[in-house]
Amino acid sequence: MGRGDLSDEEWARLEPHLPKSVGRGGRWKNHRTVINGILFRQRTGIPWRDLPTRFGKWKTCHDRHRRWSADGTWERILRSVQADADAEGRIDWSVVSVDSTVCRAHQHAAGARRRLTLIPGRRRHPARHRPDEALGRSRGGLTTKIHLASEGGRRPLAILITPGQWDDAPQLIPVLDRIRVPRPAGGHPRTRPDYLCGDKAYSSRRNRHYLRRRQIRHTIPERRDQRANRQRRGSRGGRPSGFDRARYARRNEVERTVNALKGFRAVATRYDKRGYVFQGTVTLAAIRLWVR
Template sequence: MGVTASSRYRVFSDEQWARVEPLLPSNEGRRGHPFGDNRRVVEAIAYRYRTGIAWRDLPREPFGAWQTAWKRHRRYAADGTWDRVLARLLAEADAAGQVDWAVSVDATIARAHQHATNTTRPDQDTGAGSNHRDLPIERCEPAGHGIGRSRGGLTTKIHAAVDGRGRPLAAVITGGHRNDGALLATVLADIRVPRLAAGRPRTRPDAVIADKAYSAGIYRRALRARGIKVVVPEKSDEIAARKRRGARGGGPRGLDTIAYRGRNVVERHFALTKQWRGLATRYDKLAITYRAAVILAACITWSRV
Protein backbone atom coordinates (compact mmCIF):
# COMPACT_ATOMS: atom_id res chain seq x y z
CA MET A 1 0.00 0.00 0.00
CA GLY A 2 1.61 3.20 -1.11
CA VAL A 3 1.80 6.36 0.91
CA THR A 4 -0.80 7.95 -1.41
CA ALA A 5 -3.52 5.43 -0.46
CA SER A 6 -6.67 6.88 1.08
CA SER A 7 -6.46 7.31 4.85
CA ARG A 8 -9.78 5.47 4.99
CA TYR A 9 -7.86 2.23 4.48
CA ARG A 10 -4.91 2.96 6.76
CA VAL A 11 -4.30 2.69 10.49
CA PHE A 12 -0.50 3.11 10.47
CA SER A 13 1.09 6.48 9.89
CA ASP A 14 4.38 6.43 8.01
CA GLU A 15 6.22 6.98 11.30
CA GLN A 16 4.41 4.10 12.99
CA TRP A 17 5.05 1.75 10.08
CA ALA A 18 8.76 2.63 10.12
CA ARG A 19 8.87 1.32 13.70
CA VAL A 20 6.82 -1.83 13.09
CA GLU A 21 8.06 -3.08 9.72
CA PRO A 22 11.61 -4.03 10.83
CA LEU A 23 10.07 -6.20 13.58
CA LEU A 24 8.07 -8.37 11.16
CA PRO A 25 9.45 -11.69 9.84
CA SER A 26 11.81 -11.31 6.89
CA ASN A 27 11.95 -13.40 3.72
CA GLU A 28 15.48 -14.62 4.37
CA GLY A 29 15.74 -18.41 4.26
CA ARG A 30 12.03 -18.77 3.51
CA ARG A 31 10.91 -21.22 0.85
CA GLY A 32 8.27 -20.41 -1.74
CA HIS A 33 7.14 -17.02 -2.94
CA PRO A 34 8.59 -14.06 -1.03
CA PHE A 35 6.22 -11.94 1.02
CA GLY A 36 4.57 -9.19 -0.97
CA ASP A 37 3.99 -5.65 0.22
CA ASN A 38 3.98 -6.08 4.00
CA ARG A 39 2.22 -2.80 4.65
CA ARG A 40 -0.60 -3.54 2.23
CA VAL A 41 -1.24 -6.94 3.82
CA VAL A 42 -1.07 -5.74 7.43
CA GLU A 43 -3.34 -2.80 6.64
CA ALA A 44 -5.75 -5.31 5.05
CA ILE A 45 -5.79 -7.37 8.26
CA ALA A 46 -6.44 -4.27 10.37
CA TYR A 47 -9.16 -3.06 7.96
CA ARG A 48 -10.96 -6.39 8.17
CA TYR A 49 -11.12 -6.20 11.98
CA ARG A 50 -11.93 -2.50 12.05
CA THR A 51 -14.94 -2.98 9.79
CA GLY A 52 -15.98 -6.50 10.77
CA ILE A 53 -16.45 -7.57 7.14
CA ALA A 54 -15.89 -11.10 5.87
CA TRP A 55 -12.39 -11.84 4.60
CA ARG A 56 -13.80 -12.43 1.12
CA ASP A 57 -15.22 -8.91 1.11
CA LEU A 58 -11.86 -7.17 1.50
CA PRO A 59 -11.59 -4.61 -1.33
CA ARG A 60 -9.16 -5.88 -3.95
CA GLU A 61 -8.09 -2.29 -4.42
CA PRO A 62 -6.01 -1.36 -2.44
CA PHE A 63 -5.50 -4.65 -0.55
CA GLY A 64 -5.04 -7.28 -3.27
CA ALA A 65 -6.22 -10.88 -2.87
CA TRP A 66 -8.11 -11.54 0.35
CA GLN A 67 -6.49 -14.99 0.64
CA THR A 68 -3.09 -13.35 1.08
CA ALA A 69 -4.29 -11.26 4.02
CA TRP A 70 -6.01 -14.24 5.68
CA LYS A 71 -3.01 -16.56 5.28
CA ARG A 72 -0.61 -13.94 6.64
CA HIS A 73 -2.87 -13.30 9.61
CA ARG A 74 -3.13 -17.02 10.29
CA ARG A 75 0.66 -17.36 10.07
CA TYR A 76 1.31 -14.42 12.38
CA ALA A 77 -1.27 -15.74 14.86
CA ALA A 78 0.38 -19.17 14.91
CA ASP A 79 3.99 -18.04 15.27
CA GLY A 80 3.37 -15.20 17.76
CA THR A 81 4.60 -12.43 15.47
CA TRP A 82 2.44 -9.73 17.04
CA ASP A 83 3.44 -10.79 20.55
CA ARG A 84 7.08 -10.25 19.60
CA VAL A 85 6.31 -6.88 18.00
CA LEU A 86 4.38 -5.78 21.10
CA ALA A 87 7.20 -6.95 23.39
CA ARG A 88 9.71 -4.81 21.48
CA LEU A 89 7.47 -1.74 21.48
CA LEU A 90 6.87 -2.17 25.22
CA ALA A 91 10.60 -2.57 25.84
CA GLU A 92 11.33 0.69 24.04
CA ALA A 93 8.56 2.50 25.92
CA ASP A 94 9.70 1.14 29.29
CA ALA A 95 13.31 2.10 28.61
CA ALA A 96 12.09 5.65 27.97
CA GLY A 97 10.10 5.64 31.23
CA GLN A 98 6.78 5.81 29.39
CA VAL A 99 5.05 2.78 30.97
CA ASP A 100 2.94 3.53 34.05
CA TRP A 101 3.20 0.38 36.19
CA ALA A 102 0.02 1.03 38.18
CA VAL A 103 -1.77 -1.70 36.24
CA SER A 104 -5.55 -2.00 35.92
CA VAL A 105 -7.07 -5.42 35.24
CA ASP A 106 -10.56 -6.30 34.03
CA ALA A 107 -12.46 -8.32 31.41
CA THR A 108 -15.04 -7.60 28.75
CA ILE A 109 -17.56 -9.78 26.92
CA ALA A 110 -17.86 -10.09 23.14
CA ARG A 111 -20.74 -11.90 21.50
CA ALA A 112 -19.63 -14.81 19.33
CA HIS A 113 -21.18 -14.71 15.87
CA GLN A 114 -22.61 -17.91 14.41
CA HIS A 115 -19.65 -18.07 12.02
CA ALA A 116 -17.37 -18.42 15.05
CA THR A 117 -19.44 -21.05 16.82
CA ASN A 118 -20.08 -23.69 14.15
CA THR A 119 -17.24 -25.84 15.39
CA THR A 120 -16.90 -28.75 17.82
CA ARG A 121 -16.46 -27.65 21.43
CA PRO A 122 -16.47 -29.43 24.80
CA ASP A 123 -19.32 -28.68 27.18
CA GLN A 124 -17.08 -26.32 29.11
CA ASP A 125 -14.27 -24.23 27.70
CA THR A 126 -10.95 -25.23 29.28
CA GLY A 127 -9.95 -21.57 29.56
CA ALA A 128 -7.06 -19.58 28.23
CA GLY A 129 -4.69 -20.70 25.51
CA SER A 130 -1.00 -19.94 25.40
CA ASN A 131 0.42 -16.59 24.36
CA HIS A 132 2.39 -18.45 21.66
CA ARG A 133 5.86 -17.45 22.77
CA ASP A 134 7.27 -20.91 23.31
CA LEU A 135 4.73 -23.59 22.44
CA PRO A 136 3.76 -25.24 19.12
CA ILE A 137 0.41 -24.19 17.65
CA GLU A 138 -1.43 -27.36 18.65
CA ARG A 139 -0.86 -26.42 22.31
CA CYS A 140 -1.81 -22.75 21.88
CA GLU A 141 -5.50 -23.11 20.99
CA PRO A 142 -7.77 -23.74 24.02
CA ALA A 143 -9.93 -26.84 23.73
CA GLY A 144 -13.15 -24.79 23.66
CA HIS A 145 -11.71 -22.17 21.27
CA GLY A 146 -12.32 -19.51 23.93
CA ILE A 147 -16.10 -19.65 23.50
CA GLY A 148 -18.49 -20.40 26.35
CA ARG A 149 -22.15 -20.07 27.17
CA SER A 150 -23.07 -17.20 29.49
CA ARG A 151 -26.24 -15.19 30.06
CA GLY A 152 -25.71 -13.54 26.69
CA GLY A 153 -25.52 -16.85 24.85
CA LEU A 154 -22.30 -18.00 23.22
CA THR A 155 -19.68 -15.45 24.13
CA THR A 156 -15.96 -14.92 24.44
CA LYS A 157 -14.14 -12.82 27.02
CA ILE A 158 -11.08 -10.61 26.71
CA HIS A 159 -9.15 -10.41 29.99
CA ALA A 160 -6.75 -7.46 29.83
CA ALA A 161 -4.14 -5.63 31.84
CA VAL A 162 -3.41 -2.01 30.95
CA ASP A 163 -0.90 0.48 32.25
CA GLY A 164 -1.89 3.59 34.18
CA ARG A 165 -2.67 5.42 30.95
CA GLY A 166 -4.95 2.70 29.61
CA ARG A 167 -2.48 1.17 27.14
CA PRO A 168 -2.58 -2.64 26.84
CA LEU A 169 0.13 -4.79 28.41
CA ALA A 170 -1.49 -8.24 28.20
CA ALA A 171 -4.55 -10.00 26.82
CA VAL A 172 -6.00 -13.46 27.46
CA ILE A 173 -8.99 -14.99 25.65
CA THR A 174 -11.43 -17.36 27.39
CA GLY A 175 -15.03 -18.40 27.18
CA GLY A 176 -17.51 -15.76 28.30
CA HIS A 177 -18.57 -17.79 31.34
CA ARG A 178 -15.13 -17.76 32.98
CA ASN A 179 -14.75 -15.90 36.28
CA ASP A 180 -12.69 -12.72 36.02
CA GLY A 181 -10.78 -13.22 39.26
CA ALA A 182 -9.83 -16.81 38.45
CA LEU A 183 -7.88 -15.54 35.43
CA LEU A 184 -5.97 -12.85 37.33
CA ALA A 185 -2.78 -14.91 37.67
CA THR A 186 -2.91 -15.88 33.99
CA VAL A 187 -3.32 -12.28 32.87
CA LEU A 188 -0.47 -11.05 35.07
CA ALA A 189 1.73 -13.90 33.80
CA ASP A 190 1.19 -12.56 30.28
CA ILE A 191 2.91 -9.28 31.24
CA ARG A 192 6.48 -9.64 30.09
CA VAL A 193 8.41 -6.52 29.11
CA PRO A 194 11.99 -7.20 27.96
CA ARG A 195 14.91 -4.95 28.86
CA LEU A 196 16.77 -3.27 26.01
CA ALA A 197 19.93 -3.61 28.07
CA ALA A 198 20.96 -6.73 29.98
CA GLY A 199 18.56 -8.08 32.57
CA ARG A 200 15.47 -10.18 33.01
CA PRO A 201 12.15 -8.97 31.56
CA ARG A 202 9.92 -6.98 33.87
CA THR A 203 6.85 -8.97 34.89
CA ARG A 204 5.76 -7.36 38.17
CA PRO A 205 3.52 -4.25 38.34
CA ASP A 206 3.90 -1.73 41.13
CA ALA A 207 0.18 -1.98 41.86
CA VAL A 208 -2.86 -3.87 40.58
CA ILE A 209 -6.10 -1.89 40.44
CA ALA A 210 -9.28 -3.90 39.94
CA ASP A 211 -12.97 -4.01 40.84
CA LYS A 212 -14.72 -6.24 43.39
CA ALA A 213 -14.57 -9.30 41.11
CA TYR A 214 -10.93 -9.58 42.20
CA SER A 215 -11.46 -9.00 45.93
CA ALA A 216 -11.18 -12.59 47.23
CA GLY A 217 -8.51 -13.18 49.83
CA ILE A 218 -6.67 -15.72 47.67
CA TYR A 219 -6.07 -13.06 45.01
CA ARG A 220 -4.99 -10.46 47.54
CA ARG A 221 -2.51 -12.84 49.19
CA ALA A 222 -1.04 -13.86 45.83
CA LEU A 223 -0.44 -10.21 44.90
CA ARG A 224 1.08 -9.30 48.24
CA ALA A 225 3.36 -12.34 48.04
CA ARG A 226 4.84 -10.80 44.89
CA GLY A 227 5.21 -7.39 46.53
CA ILE A 228 2.40 -5.85 44.47
CA LYS A 229 0.19 -3.16 46.03
CA VAL A 230 -3.47 -4.26 46.05
CA VAL A 231 -6.02 -1.59 45.12
CA VAL A 232 -9.29 -3.56 45.21
CA PRO A 233 -12.43 -2.72 47.22
CA GLU A 234 -14.13 -5.34 49.40
CA LYS A 235 -17.48 -6.88 48.56
CA SER A 236 -20.30 -6.15 50.98
CA ASP A 237 -20.71 -9.84 51.88
CA GLU A 238 -16.97 -10.09 52.63
CA ILE A 239 -17.24 -7.11 54.97
CA ALA A 240 -20.23 -8.69 56.74
CA ALA A 241 -18.45 -12.05 57.08
CA ARG A 242 -15.37 -10.36 58.51
CA LYS A 243 -17.46 -8.48 61.08
CA ARG A 244 -19.26 -11.65 62.13
CA ARG A 245 -15.94 -13.25 62.97
CA GLY A 246 -15.06 -10.37 65.25
CA ALA A 247 -11.39 -10.12 66.19
CA ARG A 248 -10.64 -13.27 64.19
CA GLY A 249 -11.91 -11.60 61.02
CA GLY A 250 -9.16 -8.99 61.07
CA GLY A 251 -9.41 -5.32 60.32
CA PRO A 252 -10.80 -3.56 57.25
CA ARG A 253 -8.90 -4.05 54.01
CA GLY A 254 -7.08 -0.86 53.16
CA LEU A 255 -8.07 0.86 49.92
CA ASP A 256 -6.16 3.67 48.25
CA THR A 257 -9.21 5.58 47.03
CA ILE A 258 -7.14 8.05 45.02
CA ALA A 259 -5.39 5.26 43.14
CA TYR A 260 -8.71 3.46 42.64
CA ARG A 261 -10.06 6.43 40.73
CA GLY A 262 -7.68 5.47 37.95
CA ARG A 263 -9.35 2.09 37.39
CA ASN A 264 -11.56 3.51 34.65
CA VAL A 265 -8.60 3.49 32.24
CA VAL A 266 -9.23 -0.19 31.58
CA GLU A 267 -12.88 0.55 30.75
CA ARG A 268 -11.75 3.24 28.32
CA HIS A 269 -9.34 0.74 26.78
CA PHE A 270 -12.19 -1.71 26.15
CA ALA A 271 -14.31 1.09 24.66
CA LEU A 272 -11.53 1.87 22.18
CA THR A 273 -10.89 -1.81 21.44
CA LYS A 274 -14.54 -2.38 20.58
CA GLN A 275 -14.49 0.41 18.02
CA TRP A 276 -13.04 -2.38 15.87
CA ARG A 277 -16.21 -4.24 14.92
CA GLY A 278 -14.34 -7.49 14.37
CA LEU A 279 -13.32 -7.38 18.04
CA ALA A 280 -16.63 -6.13 19.46
CA THR A 281 -18.20 -9.22 17.83
CA ARG A 282 -16.12 -12.35 17.43
CA TYR A 283 -16.26 -13.87 13.94
CA ASP A 284 -13.11 -16.01 14.26
CA LYS A 285 -13.43 -19.74 14.86
CA LEU A 286 -9.98 -19.90 16.46
CA ALA A 287 -9.10 -18.10 19.68
CA ILE A 288 -5.52 -17.56 18.49
CA THR A 289 -6.60 -15.58 15.40
CA TYR A 290 -9.02 -13.48 17.46
CA ARG A 291 -6.35 -12.82 20.08
CA ALA A 292 -3.80 -11.96 17.37
CA ALA A 293 -6.10 -9.14 16.24
CA VAL A 294 -6.37 -7.89 19.84
CA ILE A 295 -2.56 -7.84 20.06
CA LEU A 296 -2.29 -6.12 16.65
CA ALA A 297 -4.53 -3.35 17.99
CA ALA A 298 -2.24 -3.12 21.03
CA CYS A 299 0.80 -2.81 18.75
CA ILE A 300 -0.86 0.08 16.92
CA THR A 301 -1.46 1.82 20.26
CA TRP A 302 2.13 1.44 21.44
CA SER A 303 3.62 2.38 18.05
CA ARG A 304 2.20 5.86 18.64
CA VAL A 305 4.19 6.31 21.88
Protein backbone atom coordinates (compact mmCIF):
# COMPACT_ATOMS: atom_id res chain seq x y z
CA MET A 1 0.00 0.00 0.00
CA GLY A 2 1.47 3.33 -1.08
CA ARG A 3 1.17 6.67 0.64
CA GLY A 4 -2.37 8.00 0.26
CA ASP A 5 -3.83 4.69 -0.93
CA LEU A 6 -7.01 3.26 0.54
CA SER A 7 -6.34 1.31 3.73
CA ASP A 8 -7.91 -2.11 4.29
CA GLU A 9 -10.51 -0.57 6.62
CA GLU A 10 -11.39 2.14 4.11
CA TRP A 11 -11.61 -0.40 1.30
CA ALA A 12 -13.92 -2.60 3.39
CA ARG A 13 -16.32 0.35 3.74
CA LEU A 14 -16.14 1.31 0.06
CA GLU A 15 -16.06 -2.02 -1.80
CA PRO A 16 -19.69 -3.13 -1.18
CA HIS A 17 -21.01 -0.01 -2.92
CA LEU A 18 -18.95 -0.24 -6.12
CA PRO A 19 -20.67 -1.34 -9.36
CA LYS A 20 -20.02 -4.94 -10.30
CA SER A 21 -21.03 -5.13 -13.97
CA VAL A 22 -20.22 -2.78 -16.82
CA GLY A 23 -23.14 -3.83 -19.02
CA ARG A 24 -23.83 -6.72 -21.43
CA GLY A 25 -22.29 -9.24 -19.09
CA GLY A 26 -18.95 -7.43 -18.65
CA ARG A 27 -17.43 -6.86 -15.22
CA TRP A 28 -15.23 -4.10 -13.87
CA LYS A 29 -11.67 -5.12 -12.99
CA ASN A 30 -9.04 -3.80 -10.57
CA HIS A 31 -11.36 -1.44 -8.73
CA ARG A 32 -8.95 -0.87 -5.86
CA THR A 33 -5.92 -0.19 -8.08
CA VAL A 34 -7.84 2.16 -10.37
CA ILE A 35 -9.47 4.10 -7.51
CA ASN A 36 -6.09 4.46 -5.80
CA GLY A 37 -4.77 5.88 -9.07
CA ILE A 38 -7.63 8.37 -9.27
CA LEU A 39 -7.07 9.38 -5.65
CA PHE A 40 -3.33 9.79 -6.31
CA ARG A 41 -4.10 12.21 -9.12
CA GLN A 42 -6.58 14.10 -6.93
CA ARG A 43 -4.16 14.38 -4.04
CA THR A 44 -1.19 15.53 -6.14
CA GLY A 45 -2.90 17.36 -9.01
CA ILE A 46 -0.60 15.85 -11.64
CA PRO A 47 -1.71 15.34 -15.28
CA TRP A 48 -3.37 12.01 -15.96
CA ARG A 49 -0.56 10.92 -18.29
CA ASP A 50 1.96 11.26 -15.44
CA LEU A 51 0.30 8.66 -13.19
CA PRO A 52 2.84 6.13 -11.84
CA THR A 53 2.81 2.80 -13.64
CA ARG A 54 1.88 0.92 -10.43
CA PHE A 55 -1.70 2.07 -11.02
CA GLY A 56 -1.82 0.53 -14.49
CA LYS A 57 -2.69 2.46 -17.63
CA TRP A 58 -3.41 6.12 -17.01
CA LYS A 59 -6.25 6.08 -19.54
CA THR A 60 -8.06 3.37 -17.57
CA CYS A 61 -8.09 5.60 -14.48
CA HIS A 62 -9.08 8.67 -16.51
CA ASP A 63 -11.89 6.94 -18.41
CA ARG A 64 -13.38 5.29 -15.33
CA HIS A 65 -13.39 8.56 -13.41
CA ARG A 66 -14.97 10.40 -16.32
CA ARG A 67 -17.57 7.70 -16.88
CA TRP A 68 -18.57 7.45 -13.24
CA SER A 69 -18.79 11.25 -13.05
CA ALA A 70 -21.10 11.33 -16.08
CA ASP A 71 -23.55 8.61 -15.08
CA GLY A 72 -23.80 9.58 -11.39
CA THR A 73 -21.96 6.56 -10.00
CA TRP A 74 -19.81 8.67 -7.67
CA GLU A 75 -22.88 10.34 -6.20
CA ARG A 76 -24.63 7.01 -5.69
CA ILE A 77 -21.56 5.72 -3.87
CA LEU A 78 -21.48 8.86 -1.73
CA ARG A 79 -25.08 8.36 -0.66
CA SER A 80 -24.43 4.70 0.10
CA VAL A 81 -21.49 5.42 2.41
CA GLN A 82 -23.54 8.20 4.03
CA ALA A 83 -26.34 5.69 4.63
CA ASP A 84 -23.87 3.34 6.33
CA ALA A 85 -22.58 6.16 8.50
CA ASP A 86 -26.12 7.19 9.44
CA ALA A 87 -27.01 3.62 10.38
CA GLU A 88 -23.97 3.52 12.67
CA GLY A 89 -24.91 6.87 14.23
CA ARG A 90 -21.87 8.67 12.82
CA ILE A 91 -23.77 11.61 11.29
CA ASP A 92 -24.34 14.64 13.52
CA TRP A 93 -27.66 16.09 12.34
CA SER A 94 -27.93 18.48 15.28
CA VAL A 95 -26.29 21.37 13.39
CA VAL A 96 -25.73 21.38 9.61
CA SER A 97 -23.90 24.37 8.15
CA VAL A 98 -23.74 25.71 4.59
CA ASP A 99 -20.94 27.65 2.97
CA SER A 100 -19.08 28.05 -0.33
CA THR A 101 -15.52 28.36 -1.53
CA VAL A 102 -13.94 29.59 -4.76
CA CYS A 103 -11.45 27.46 -6.69
CA ARG A 104 -9.12 28.86 -9.29
CA ALA A 105 -9.39 27.16 -12.67
CA HIS A 106 -6.17 26.13 -14.38
CA GLN A 107 -5.70 27.24 -17.98
CA HIS A 108 -6.17 23.61 -19.04
CA ALA A 109 -9.71 23.72 -17.62
CA ALA A 110 -10.81 26.36 -20.15
CA GLY A 111 -11.79 25.91 -23.77
CA ALA A 112 -14.32 23.06 -23.58
CA ARG A 113 -16.69 22.89 -26.52
CA ARG A 114 -20.27 23.98 -25.98
CA ARG A 115 -21.58 20.80 -27.59
CA LEU A 116 -21.46 18.08 -24.97
CA THR A 117 -19.92 14.70 -25.75
CA LEU A 118 -21.97 11.95 -24.12
CA ILE A 119 -20.83 8.43 -23.35
CA PRO A 120 -22.41 5.84 -25.71
CA GLY A 121 -25.18 3.89 -24.07
CA ARG A 122 -25.59 6.41 -21.25
CA ARG A 123 -28.41 8.90 -21.03
CA ARG A 124 -27.66 12.54 -20.38
CA HIS A 125 -27.85 13.54 -16.72
CA PRO A 126 -28.91 17.23 -16.48
CA ALA A 127 -27.40 17.68 -13.01
CA ARG A 128 -23.89 16.88 -14.29
CA HIS A 129 -23.87 18.34 -17.81
CA ARG A 130 -23.96 22.11 -17.53
CA PRO A 131 -23.95 24.25 -20.70
CA ASP A 132 -21.79 26.88 -18.99
CA GLU A 133 -19.31 24.29 -17.57
CA ALA A 134 -19.47 26.06 -14.16
CA LEU A 135 -16.69 28.49 -15.08
CA GLY A 136 -16.92 32.19 -14.26
CA ARG A 137 -14.68 35.17 -14.81
CA SER A 138 -13.46 37.55 -12.12
CA ARG A 139 -10.47 39.81 -11.61
CA GLY A 140 -8.31 36.79 -10.89
CA GLY A 141 -9.39 34.93 -14.00
CA LEU A 142 -11.51 31.80 -14.38
CA THR A 143 -13.01 30.42 -11.17
CA THR A 144 -15.47 27.78 -10.00
CA LYS A 145 -17.43 27.91 -6.76
CA ILE A 146 -18.19 24.88 -4.60
CA HIS A 147 -21.34 25.12 -2.46
CA LEU A 148 -21.74 22.51 0.25
CA ALA A 149 -23.69 21.50 3.33
CA SER A 150 -21.62 19.92 6.10
CA GLU A 151 -22.72 17.89 9.11
CA GLY A 152 -21.30 18.25 12.60
CA GLY A 153 -18.60 15.64 11.95
CA ARG A 154 -17.03 17.91 9.29
CA ARG A 155 -18.03 15.81 6.27
CA PRO A 156 -20.05 16.97 3.24
CA LEU A 157 -23.71 16.00 3.01
CA ALA A 158 -24.34 17.71 -0.35
CA ILE A 159 -22.19 19.42 -3.00
CA LEU A 160 -23.03 21.77 -5.86
CA ILE A 161 -20.67 23.55 -8.26
CA THR A 162 -21.44 26.82 -10.05
CA PRO A 163 -19.51 29.55 -11.87
CA GLY A 164 -17.30 31.50 -9.48
CA GLN A 165 -19.24 34.77 -9.67
CA TRP A 166 -22.62 33.31 -8.66
CA ASP A 167 -24.05 34.50 -5.34
CA ASP A 168 -24.49 32.19 -2.36
CA ALA A 169 -28.09 32.98 -1.39
CA PRO A 170 -29.79 31.55 -4.53
CA GLN A 171 -27.84 28.28 -4.08
CA LEU A 172 -29.06 27.51 -0.54
CA ILE A 173 -32.23 25.74 -1.70
CA PRO A 174 -30.52 23.66 -4.44
CA VAL A 175 -27.85 22.54 -1.95
CA LEU A 176 -30.38 21.52 0.71
CA ASP A 177 -32.45 19.70 -1.90
CA ARG A 178 -29.41 17.53 -2.63
CA ILE A 179 -29.29 16.17 0.93
CA ARG A 180 -30.70 12.66 0.56
CA VAL A 181 -29.32 10.07 2.96
CA PRO A 182 -31.01 6.69 2.33
CA ARG A 183 -32.26 4.55 5.19
CA PRO A 184 -31.01 0.95 4.95
CA ALA A 185 -34.16 -0.32 6.70
CA GLY A 186 -36.36 1.29 4.04
CA GLY A 187 -38.56 4.36 3.88
CA HIS A 188 -37.95 7.85 2.63
CA PRO A 189 -34.35 9.12 2.73
CA ARG A 190 -33.50 11.73 5.32
CA THR A 191 -33.40 15.19 3.78
CA ARG A 192 -33.90 17.57 6.70
CA PRO A 193 -31.34 18.57 9.35
CA ASP A 194 -32.33 19.41 12.91
CA TYR A 195 -30.76 22.86 12.70
CA LEU A 196 -29.12 24.95 9.96
CA CYS A 197 -26.43 27.63 10.21
CA GLY A 198 -25.18 29.98 7.50
CA ASP A 199 -23.48 33.34 7.25
CA LYS A 200 -25.23 36.55 6.23
CA ALA A 201 -24.61 35.80 2.53
CA TYR A 202 -27.55 33.36 2.75
CA SER A 203 -29.92 35.89 4.31
CA SER A 204 -32.96 36.44 2.09
CA ARG A 205 -36.73 36.38 2.50
CA ARG A 206 -36.99 33.52 0.02
CA ASN A 207 -34.55 31.35 1.96
CA ARG A 208 -36.16 32.05 5.32
CA HIS A 209 -39.61 31.29 3.93
CA TYR A 210 -38.29 28.00 2.50
CA LEU A 211 -36.75 26.99 5.84
CA ARG A 212 -39.90 27.87 7.77
CA ARG A 213 -42.04 25.90 5.31
CA ARG A 214 -39.84 22.84 5.83
CA GLN A 215 -39.80 23.46 9.61
CA ILE A 216 -36.02 23.74 9.74
CA ARG A 217 -34.84 25.89 12.62
CA HIS A 218 -31.97 28.10 11.55
CA THR A 219 -29.53 30.82 12.50
CA ILE A 220 -28.63 33.15 9.63
CA PRO A 221 -27.54 36.70 10.53
CA GLU A 222 -29.64 39.46 9.01
CA ARG A 223 -27.81 41.84 6.70
CA ARG A 224 -27.71 45.50 7.68
CA ASP A 225 -29.70 46.71 4.69
CA GLN A 226 -32.36 44.04 5.23
CA ARG A 227 -32.67 44.99 8.89
CA ALA A 228 -33.03 48.68 8.01
CA ASN A 229 -35.67 47.88 5.40
CA ARG A 230 -37.62 45.76 7.88
CA GLN A 231 -37.53 48.47 10.54
CA ARG A 232 -38.60 51.10 8.02
CA ARG A 233 -41.72 49.11 7.18
CA GLY A 234 -42.73 48.96 10.85
CA SER A 235 -45.20 46.23 11.81
CA ARG A 236 -45.49 45.15 8.16
CA GLY A 237 -41.80 44.28 8.12
CA GLY A 238 -42.30 41.31 10.39
CA ARG A 239 -40.39 40.16 13.44
CA PRO A 240 -36.60 40.10 13.60
CA SER A 241 -35.00 36.75 12.93
CA GLY A 242 -33.73 34.80 15.92
CA PHE A 243 -30.02 34.31 16.50
CA ASP A 244 -28.49 31.48 18.53
CA ARG A 245 -24.90 32.53 19.22
CA ALA A 246 -23.83 29.14 20.62
CA ARG A 247 -25.04 27.24 17.57
CA TYR A 248 -23.70 29.85 15.17
CA ALA A 249 -20.25 29.30 16.68
CA ARG A 250 -20.34 25.79 15.20
CA ARG A 251 -20.30 27.22 11.69
CA ASN A 252 -16.54 26.70 11.78
CA GLU A 253 -17.28 23.03 11.09
CA VAL A 254 -18.22 23.71 7.48
CA GLU A 255 -15.12 25.88 7.05
CA ARG A 256 -12.98 23.01 8.31
CA THR A 257 -14.78 20.71 5.87
CA VAL A 258 -13.79 23.08 3.06
CA ASN A 259 -10.17 22.92 4.24
CA ALA A 260 -10.31 19.12 4.19
CA LEU A 261 -11.69 19.09 0.64
CA LYS A 262 -9.04 21.54 -0.53
CA GLY A 263 -6.38 19.22 0.85
CA PHE A 264 -6.88 17.51 -2.51
CA ARG A 265 -4.94 19.62 -5.00
CA ALA A 266 -7.26 18.69 -7.87
CA VAL A 267 -10.11 20.22 -5.82
CA ALA A 268 -8.26 23.34 -4.65
CA THR A 269 -7.38 24.05 -8.29
CA ARG A 270 -9.69 22.91 -11.05
CA TYR A 271 -7.91 21.03 -13.82
CA ASP A 272 -10.97 19.34 -15.38
CA LYS A 273 -12.45 20.87 -18.50
CA ARG A 274 -15.94 19.54 -18.04
CA GLY A 275 -18.11 20.71 -15.19
CA TYR A 276 -19.56 17.25 -14.54
CA VAL A 277 -16.06 15.76 -14.29
CA PHE A 278 -15.07 18.37 -11.69
CA GLN A 279 -18.31 17.61 -9.83
CA GLY A 280 -17.19 13.98 -9.77
CA THR A 281 -13.74 15.01 -8.56
CA VAL A 282 -15.20 16.89 -5.59
CA THR A 283 -17.66 14.06 -4.90
CA LEU A 284 -14.85 11.49 -4.79
CA ALA A 285 -12.95 13.70 -2.35
CA ALA A 286 -16.08 13.74 -0.17
CA ILE A 287 -16.30 9.93 -0.38
CA ARG A 288 -12.71 9.70 0.85
CA LEU A 289 -13.58 11.84 3.86
CA TRP A 290 -16.57 9.60 4.66
CA VAL A 291 -14.71 6.28 4.49
CA ARG A 292 -11.82 7.45 6.68
